[in-house]
Amino acid sequence: MGTCIICDTPVDGEVCEFHEEDVCFLFRGTDASQLTPRRYYEGTVDGYADFGVFVDIGPRVTGLLHRSELDKRLESLDWEPGDTVFVQVLDVRDNGNVDLGWSIRQGRDEFRGCVVDDPDGERRLDEADSIDEPDGSADETTPASAETDDESTGMTEQTETTTGTDSADESAATGSSSAGTDEAAGDGATVGSTNGGTAAVVAESDESTEAAADAELARTTVDALADQVGAIVRLDGVVTGVRQTTGPTIFELRDETGTIECAAFEEAGVRAYPDVDLDDVVSIEGEVERHNGDLQIETESLTVLTDDERQAVLDRHEAAIEDEARPASVDPLGGHxxxxxxxxxxxxxxxxxxxxxxxxxxxxxxxxxxxxxxxxxxxxxxxxxxxxxxxxxxxxxxxxxxxxxxxxxxxxxxxxxxxxxxxxxxxxxxxxxxxxxxxxxxxxxxxxxxxxxxxxxxxxxxxxxxxxxxxxxxxxxxxxxxxxxxxxxxxxxxxxxxxxxxxxxxxxxxxxxxxxxxxxxxxxxxxxxxxxxxxxxxxxxxxxxxxxxxxxxxxxxxxxxxxxxxxxxxxxxxxxxxxxxGDQFREKLETELATARENTTVSGTGDVTVTVLDTAQFTHRYDFPPTGLLLDALHRSERDRADGPFATLGVDEAELSVRTTDFVDVRDLGDAIATAVPDAGVTVVGGADGTVEFLKGEREAVQDAAVDALGDLLE
CATH class of the missing domain: 3.90.1640 (inorganic pyrophosphatase (n-terminal core))
Known part of the structure; x- marks a missing residue:
């Protein structure tokens, strides 16, 4: 039993429930289920999407801050990938997805305290703690620069320096190629590093190169990966996406059966394989892993395919896509x-x-x-x-x-x-x-x-x-x-x-x-x-x-x-x-309809009746229902009372909308109005069922011309 760091209330952890939202937490867990909703956490911006921002809360946990939770437009947010930010955990879903909320406080000093949220027990933040070192200290036998938490994939990349025979033996055992080795790359060109975390690989002997070639992996496909978790595999496909996280570079690879993300690590935040771009055809070797429930490849080597190898992949893709994309038949619903x-x-x-x-x-x-x-x-x-x-x-x-x-x-x-x-x-x-x-x-x-x-x-x-x-x-x-x-x-x-x-x-x-x-x-x-x-x-x-x-x-x-x-x-x-x-809809619509009916005027020529509603003056323009829906409902409710052709005309400050019992092409209506009021700047927007736009100063003349034109068009 301890006491709250803010009010000294006896608590099992470091902060009482009342003051949880006054403290920022540093997450040291490995699973989203270990997060506590309503708490504010320190995290790192992973990247943007149309719908919000992905934030890494810990090395293995990423959440989504949806744009609807922001206090500003997503486009005006000045966060960059890698920035330290503070967010609130709103919910952890059953599938592991984490919903985040906005925090107006964006610095540790703006909170009343900081607590390390560790599944083994909460503890107060001390000088030994850092985001990059969840244990509170670096490995005594490994330089700090040699180990980097991969916040996007949850993988830890250990930098090692290997020599001659050891490197060759490892390559042969796994069946992966070494960077820059033409014999292992075949007709393709290997670019960048091996991205297995190796800082340097020295030249191999001819014997080890031949051994690696003999151990070349057979190609597998994305749809078969679920049964190969933990195995080293090879995939050939097209690069359909590339994004840089604070840890690895994520290549999205598509083959003829599906799409998979492949994480390639150079060093934290540094683009791996910088010469590889969208639409390149590549061969990737790596280990199949699960990251937050998603299948992912931890890339050990990536080779850009050229010439015949490249064309073979493209031909295979095109055949598969053409065969699968076209539906066998189109069977209309309902027989219209x-x-x-x-x-x-x-x-x-x-x-x-x-x-x-x-x-x-x-x-x-x-x-x-x-x-x-x-x-x-x-x-x-x-x-x-x-x-x-x-x-x-x-x-x-x-x-x-x-x-x-x-x-x-x-x-x-x-x-x-x-x-x-x-x-x-x-x-x-x-x-x-x-x-x-x-x-x-x-x-x-x-x-x-x-x-x-x-x-x-x-x-x-x-x-x-x-x-x-x-x-x-x-x-x-x-x-x-x-x-x-x-x-x-x-x-x-x-x-x-x-x-x-x-x-x-x-x-x-x-x-x-x-x-x-x-x-x-x-x-x-x-x-x-x-x-x-x-x-x-x-x-x-x-x-x-x-x-x-x-x-x-x-x-x-x-x-x-x-x-x-x-x-x-x-x-x-x-x-x-x-x-x-639906009950709310009916109540709101009936209320607005009653107001509209009290404020319509009736015009017309010959047998044609035109009900006119000044939508600028007698509707709540920005409340429900919108003008178009109101005019539809008004027209339906009033037309049966008319003896003969009937039209409902809605006139705003610079726009006119019409509903008629018999079809009237709004373009024809616009032409008639333009002829009668040539200085009104009349245009039709939206085609046969569109609206007529005009200059505000000619509104009365446009309305009169519209009534006369409807008399001719509906006769």
Whole structure:
């Protein structure tokens, strides 16, 4: 029994529970389960990802500080890999993942004390303690520079100086090649050091070289590594990622069966094999290990393959990818006639997406911020996650290789593309990642997106579009595949297309997707989709709850994918959460609808009735529901009262939106307004279902011209 270092309260350790958050802890354990949630720990920045920062809490434990936990934007964080930082452990999950929180205190002197958190017992920090020496002292027989804790992999690299015969014998025994030995490298060129921690290897005799050659390892594959932990293996593959940690360099290697991380150590924080880059074809020898549950290779030698050896690897990869990437068939969900007619486009898109997974390329899914956009994007994400887990050996691969980012509206514009390009170039330069495949869903099918696609094309990032709207010809020319109907079909949603695409990408999740097409309709889904949802156990109320809940959550934290929350709403068969959030949706929407009805005006010409709502004056513009969803609901609630053609017109300070009983191409409406008010600077954004933008000073004239034009267009 001791006393708290702050208040002298008797405690079993060094600090009482009340003052735990006033102390910084130095972790000396070897497993994440030994961490104590709520405590603040000193750690080291390991690296960045789109979604946050990885921080090493100890030699064998790494946690994720998610961007949502930061008190500033991730891009403005000035931490660099290797920096000492302080974070709070929020949770340790069953799979060993560690969730971290932000600490406003970023120095030991800002805490009221420091304690060494050792599984064998807590102790107060003394001068003998350091992050680099968990035992509190250096090995008396080994120079301090000779042993370095590898904070990324949990491996300890022991520097040794070997001589002649000993080195040769060791090489022959393990079957690994020595650096710089042409005979061992074959047609390839060995670069850098052996990275087995050896500082120097002297020339071997001819006999030892021949012995090493005789012991050359047979090639294995990534999918066979789980049964070879502890063995020395050889892998031939393509480098798909390179990142430098505070310890080793991590090479991501892809062969025809999957992807594995290979840790190569030169010295702490120093780039191993500096001449090896993305897309190089290499042969790696090393020991199969598990690091925090993930398979990993501790690299002993790395050889860049050239000429015939290089081509043989590439040919093997291409044959495997081509065979596996193309789905055997595309079987549309629910039998919608328009979706049935998109089989070729769906096959091409599914092949492109599956190929990106197999090539270890990140996939970025961008979608509109509507319920249809969220459900369609989540369907594709749901198909991708298990595929990525299957192809990668690291537990956090699903956070690295698929990102879903909502858009504001239905245009993928230069602002969006500039952000994506900046992120992907940062990921390439900082973490050695490949350029991504960008999939734009329920958006990006109009000419306004072509500049953005051309920017992506300048860097070689592939592009796909999936949308229920007819794509402009200019878009089809700037993307690999546009999965869009040839003619307008008001009975089609983007989710109806995306669910079939997701099932083609991953047939194993097909059963999970059956209810999604019906869920995406606000009114009267096709009977085939209703039947499909019913077979999956979802009645009309269950579908409405989920759609409404997604629509509500889409409005909040609009820049955030809300991956887990959206998945719970869509795929949890219980439905309790969806029902709860759905009730909030109905309450908020009805309140706003009542306000809107009291403030509409009725205009029109001839038999056409136009209900006009000043959305700038009579809506809570930044609260739920968003203007588009409110106008949809207002139009549905008011149209049945009209005798004849009916339109709902929402007029903001410089934007006009319209809903009509019979289809009106907003581009035609924009042309009519521009003719009537030529000085209003009228433009149409978003195509046939888009919005009309204009100069604020001409608002009244634009509104009058819109009412007159609707009278002509709806007659």
């Amino acid at each position: 006639e328009t979706v049935d007619g998109l089989t070729d486009e769906l096959t091409e898109a599914a092949t492109t997406i599956r190929r990106a997974v197999m090539e270890a390329r990140p996939i970025v899914v961008r979608h509109s911020d509507t319920a249809d956009g969220y459900v369609a994007g989540a369907a594709i994400e749901h198909a991708l996650l298990p595929l990525i887990e299957d192809k990668h050996t690291r537990d956090d691969a699903i956070y690295h290789y698929v990102t879903r980012r909502p858009l504001e509206g239905t245009v993928y514009d230069m602002d969006d593309a500039t952000g994506d390009v900046s992120n992907m170039l940062d990921a390439r330069d900082r973490h050695g990642e490949q350029l991504p495949l960008v999939v734009v869903v329920d958006a990006g099918s109009t000419i306004e997106s072509t500049d953005a696609y051309e920017l992506l094309a300048q860097y070689g990032a592939d592009r796909l579009v999936v949308d229920a709207n007819v794509a402009d010809s200019a878009v089809s020319e700037t993307v690999r595949t546009a999965v869009t109907p040839g003619d307008r079909d008001e009975t089609l949603t983007t989710t109806a297309i995306a669910a079939t695409l997701a099932a083609a990408v991953n047939a194993d999740v097909r059963e999970d997707l059956r209810h999604l097409p019906a869920l995406s309709y606000w009114e009267s889904p096709p009977e085939s989709y209703v039947d499909l949802a019913s077979e999956a156990g979802f009645d009309a109320d269950a579908l409405a709850d989920r759609r409404n809940a997604v629509a509500l959550e889409a409005h909040y934290q609009s820049y955030n994918d809300k991956r887990e929350l959206i998945a719970d709403l869509l795929f949890d068969s219980n439905g309790g959460l969806a029902g709860h959030v």
